[in-house]
Structure formats: C-alpha cells, structure tokens
Amino acid sequence: MGVNELMGEIAGVGRDARRGGYSRHVYDYADFELRDWFIDQALDSGLDVNTDRNGNIWAWWGNPGSDAVVTGSHLDSVPGGGAYDGPLGVASALAAVEILQGKGFAPAKPLALLVFAEEEGGRFGVPCLGSRLLTGAIDADRARNLRDTDGVTLAEAAVKAGHDPKRFGADPESLAQIGCFVELHVEQGRGLIELDSPVATGSSIIAHGRYRFSFSGQGNHAGATRLADRHDPMLPAATVVAAARRAAAAMNDARATVGRLVPTPGGTNVIASTVDLWLDARVSGEGRTAVLVEDITEAARAAAEAEGCELTVTEESYSDDVVFDETLRSRMDKVLGGVPALPTGAGHDAGILAAHVPSGMLYVRNPTGISHAPEEYAEPADIDSGAQSLARVLEELAG
Ligand SMILES: [Zn+2]
Numbered sequence: 001m002g003v004n005e006l007m008g009e010i011a012g013v014g015r016d017a018r019r020g021g022y023s024r025h026v027y028d029y030a031d032f033e034l035r036d037w038f039i040d041q042a043l044d045s046g047l048d049v050n051t052d053r054n055g056n057i058w059a060w061w062g063n064p065g066s067d068a069v070v071t072g073s074h075l076d077s078v079p080g081g082g083a084y085d086g087p088l089g090v091a092s093a094l095a096a097v098e099i100l101q102g103k104g105f106a107p108a109k110p111l112a113l114l115v116f117a118e119e120e121g122g123r124f125g126v127p128c129l130g131s132r133l134l135t136g137a138i139d140a141d142r143a144r145n146l147r148d149t150d151g152v153t154l155a156e157a158a159v160k161a162g163h164d165p166k167r168f169g170a171d172p173e174s175l176a177q178i179g180c181f182v183e184l185h186v187e188q189g190r191g192l193i194e195l196d197s198p199v200a201t202g203s204s205i206i207a208h209g210r211y212r213f214s215f216s217g218q219g220n221h222a223g224a225t226r227l228a229d230r231h232d233p234m235l236p237a238a239t240v241v242a243a244a245r246r247a248a249a250a251m252n253d254a255r256a257t258v259g260r261l262v263p264t265p266g267g268t269n270v271i272a273s274t275v276d277l278w279l280d281a282r283v284s285g286e287g288r289t290a291v292l293v294e295d296i297t298e299a300a301r302a303a304a305e306a307e308g309c310e311l312t313v314t315e316e317s318y319s320d321d322v323v324f325d326e327t328l329r330s331r332m333d334k335v336l337g338g339v340p341a342l343p344t345g346a347g348h349d350a351g352i353l354a355a356h357v358p359s360g361m362l363y364v365r366n367p368t369g370i371s372h373a374p375e376e377y378a379e380p381a382d383i384d385s386g387a388q389s390l391a392r393v394l395e396e397l398a399g
Contacts (some may be wrong), residue, residue, distance in 0.1 A: 002040075003095035003387035005382045010037055010087060010105045018373040019080030021374030023150075026076050026118035026129070027055075027157040027203075034075040034087070038115055041094050045101065047113065050148040053167035054133035055117035061097060061107060067179035068110035071096070071390065074119035075347065076131070081120070083377025084186035088364060088383065090115055092184045107398040109179065116349045123157075124374040125210070125278075126317045131352035136148075136170030138317075143168055180328055180358040180397060183350040186378050186388050187363040188371035191342040198385040202361030203334050203341040205291050205351040207280040209318035213240055213300055214346065217309040219265065219273030222329035225286050233275040234263060236303035237309065243277060243299035244290055254283035254292055255345060282345050284321055321394045327360035328397075332360055336389055346371070362389055 001009075014030025016023040024030040035057060042049050042059035049059045058064075073089025077138060093113045122148040132138040144155040144165050155165035191324035192200055195314030215233035244256035252298040257280045261271035272377075281293050297313055340364055350359045367373045378386075 001098065001172065002096070003091050005381050006041065006085065006091035006094055007083070008089075010034060011083060013037070014077065018079050021080045021082055022077045022078050023081070023122070024075060024077040024345055025123040027161040028123070031076060032161070033113070038090060038094070040196070042113060045094065045097055047097070051163075052134065052172055053164075053169070054130055054175075055161070056130045056162050058174075059113040063110060063113040065110040065175060066177055068112050068177050069107070069182075069394055070112045070114050070178045071182045071184070071394060072114035072116070073183050073185060074116045076120050076122060076124045078120045078372045080374065081122075081372050082370075082374060083379050084366070084376050085188070085371055086119060088186045088378065088386070089184040091290060092383075092390050094119040094388040095337055095387040096394055099388065100395060101390040105395055109398045111115065111394060111398045112177070112231060114181075121210070121317070121347055124154050127210070127314050127347055128201040128319075128352045131152075132351040133168055134171050134175060134327050135352055135356055137352055137355075140169030140298065152238045174358060178353070178357045180325070180360070181350055181353045182328075182332070182362065182390070182397070183348055184362040184364065184386055185348060186371065186376060187342070187366045188346040189366075190343065190369035191340070192363060192365035193367060193369055195340045197340050198365050198382040199336065199389050200297045200340040200342045200345060200363045201329050201336070202350070202363060203329065204324060205319075205322040205347060206282050206284040206343070206345050207288050207319060207321045208280070208295065208345070208347050210316040211279040211293055212276060212314045212316055212355070213237070213279060213306055214274065214276050214312045214314070215309050216274045217272070217307065218247070220270055220271045222269040230271060230291070231308040232271050233304075233309045234272050235307045236309055237261060237275040237277050239303035240277060240279065240296060240300045244281075247299075248281075248283075250284055250295075251288065251292055254281075254288070256281045256292060256296065278309055278316075282359050286320070289318070308338055319351060320348060322354045322358050323348070324354060328358045328360045331396060332362070335345070335392045339389075362386065362393065
C-alpha cells in the first residue's frame with residue numbers, strides 16, 4: 001500500500017470534534033487503534049513485531065540484531081493537532097519497506113521500524129517519553145508517577161493498556177541494537193516553502209524545556225471582595241504570559257510560549273485560588289534557555305509578591321541542543337542527490353536518540369508552514385517523494 005493510502009486509512013482515527021484536528025493521546029482509544037493498525041500493517045509486510053518494556057513497538061525485517069538500521073516516528077498527537085506530525089513518519093516507514101520489498105531488495109543489515117510510545121507529552125506532560133525511557137533520559141519512577149489532567153498516572157494507564165510499568169526504564173539491550181536511526185517528519189515551519197524543495201535533511205534541533213509555574217492565592221467572591229483585599233493568582237500568571245514574549249524578543253532567535261493555563265476552581269464569578277501555567281522555552285546555546293527562563297521567573301516572582309501570592313516553578317523537561325550526525329546526514333544527502341539541510345525548533349525522538357546513536361531526520365514540505373494545529377498539511381506528491389526518499393536512504397544504509 002502506498003504512503004498516501006496508508007495515511008488515508010487512519011484519517012478518521014482520533015478526530016477531535018471540539019478542538020478540530022486530532023487528539024491522539026498515549027494509551028487512549030485512538031492510540032490503541034493506531035497501534036493495532038501499525039502492527040497489522042507490519043505483519044502484512046512479513047515483519048516480526050514486538051513491544052519493548054517501555055511500550056515502544058518494533059517491527060523487524062529479518063532477524064533482530066545489532067547495528068540495525070532503524071526508522072520510525074510516533075502516532076500520538078498534541079491536543080487538536082494535525083494529521084501528519086508523527087503518523088507521516090510511521091506510514092512512510094511502512095511504505096518504504098514495501099517499496100524496497102517490491103524491488104527485491106535484501107537488507108544486509110537488520111532493518112527495523114520503531115514507533116515511540118509517546119512523543120508530544122500531550123497526556124503526561126513530558127515530551128519524547130518513549131525515547132527518554134528507552135535511553136534512560138528520564139527516571140523510571142518519575143515517569144511512572146506522571147499524571148494526566150484526570151489524575152491518572154502513567155503507570156495506571158499502562159496497566160490498562162496491558163503493559164507492565166514495573167519494567168519501564170533504561171533498556172540498553174534494545175538501544176544497543178540500533179546502529180543508526182532516521183526519522184521522517186512533516187516539516188513544522190516554512191523552510192521548504194522558501195527553499196522550494198519537497199524534502200530536506202535535518203541539521204539540528206534547538207534546546208528546549210517545559211516549566212510549570214504554580215501560583216497560589218486566595219479563592220474568593222468576584223463581587224464581594226474589594227480589590228485591596230485580593231490575592232488573585234491570575235495577575236502574576238498574566239505577567240508570565242507577557243514576560244515570556246518580552247524576554248524571548250530580547251534574545252536572538254529565542255521562543256517562549258504559554259499555551260496552557262489552568263485556573264482552579266475556574267468560575268466566571270470566582271477569584272481563582274490557584275493558577276498553573278506551562279512555559280515552553282527554546283533557545284539555542286548552552287545555558288541560554290536557563291537565562292531566558294530565569295528572566296521570566298524573576299518577573300513572575302515580583303508580580304506574585306506584589307499580589308500576596310506564592311509561586312513554585314518546576315522544570316518538567318529539558319533537552320540540550322542537538323546536532324545530527326554529520327556522516328549520516330551526508331550519506332543521506334548523497335543518495336538524495338543533494339537536498340537542503342534544515343535546523344528546527346521542534347523536538348523529536350531522533351533528537352533524544354542522537355545522544356546515543358547516529359541519528360538523522362528527513363523533512364517533508366508543509367505548504368501551510370503550520371503545525372500542532374489542524375492546518376498542518378503535506379501534498380500527496382510530496383508525501384510520495386518523502387517515502388521514496390526514505391526508501392533510498394534505507395537502501396543505502398542497510399545495503
Ligand atoms: Zn512529531
């Protein structure tokens with residue numbers, strides 16, 4: 001089945017009628033359906049499927065072994081996300097295997113497809129959870145105790161999904177099998193529009209972190225409470241939103257975003273007792289994300305103090321700058337006949353793996369330049385180019 005047909009098969013899974021786009025969260029119904037779909041497709045192609053101790057799915061062409069050429073991505077989405085972020089890499093991996101099988105290619109090295117259990121952190125907050133667990137980049141106990149917005153822990157959700165969370169954690173045996181990793185992904189910016197190319201390789205990912213700001217004040221009546229008597233945590237929270245933009249604008253090529261803010265109890269006529277908000281901060285260069293976050297935190301502390309509120313700031317995740325393996329990238333570039341190389345501000349499992357094995361990325365043009373939103377898109381012809389490019393790269397690496 002071609003890559004566009006594969007994408008068509010899952011186009012109805014996990015649609016979000018309220019937000020638009022898709023909400024496909026780890027260990028939830030849409031995720032189960034997508035995982036089953038991937039396993040069925042892999043088995044149909046004659047691959048051997050197994051799920052590792054962290055819930056990542058592997059599909060092997062030939063016997064599992066070391067120095068394997070591995071490709072894949074993720075199936076989960078952000079809340080209200082697009083159709084392509086993640087699934088395009090998985091569908092392209094399946095299609096690439098079929099292209100290679102169709103031309104009678106026999107891999108000299110083990111070749112595997114890999115679907116990471118949770119990349120967006122859309123349910124449990126920490127991005128790239130599957131690859132962080134696999135590589136030991138997150139402590140297993142901390143991961144097990146992550147909670148979703150309903151208070152369900154990752155461990156509880158995993159049990160419901162038929163996994164044993166006691167086995168979560170660094171998996172050096174699985175990691176040791178990966179000789180190199182290539183992830184195909186829809187582009188999440190405008191690079192390929194401007195360069196007028198359907199595909200590119202990835203050169204780097206800028207450092208990024210997620211920080212939870214928890215403000216507590218005094219819940220009270222919106223009408224009966226005089227302004228002078230208030231301790232309203234929404235005021236310092238608003239300061240963070242504005243400070244994030246100001247601080248990021250003051251640094252070269254920095255990004256800072258507040259995309260999620262939760263007041264409790266959350267009533268129109270109620271002064272909130274607490275406000276939690278999440279800051280997403282990204283800036284290239286060692287220690288510069290910390291400088292950016294410190295600048296915003298200082299503004300938050302001053303605003304909290306002025307309103308008589310308390311503030312705690314928690315780092316939920318942080319990843320350093322990633323520079324993808326230059327040897328791998330130039331081998332990819334050579335078989336693709338010379339394509340642009342793009343840096344990105346978006347995080348990926350390939351970025352987590354890059355600290356351990358040669359890793360690379362292939363981007364497919366997104367004509368809207370929009371991602372993590374329903375407008376994310378890729379033209380069918382570009383999607384085909386992507387799968388063909390991935391097939392050529394796998395042929396080169398595993399041949
Ligand atoms: Zn993604």
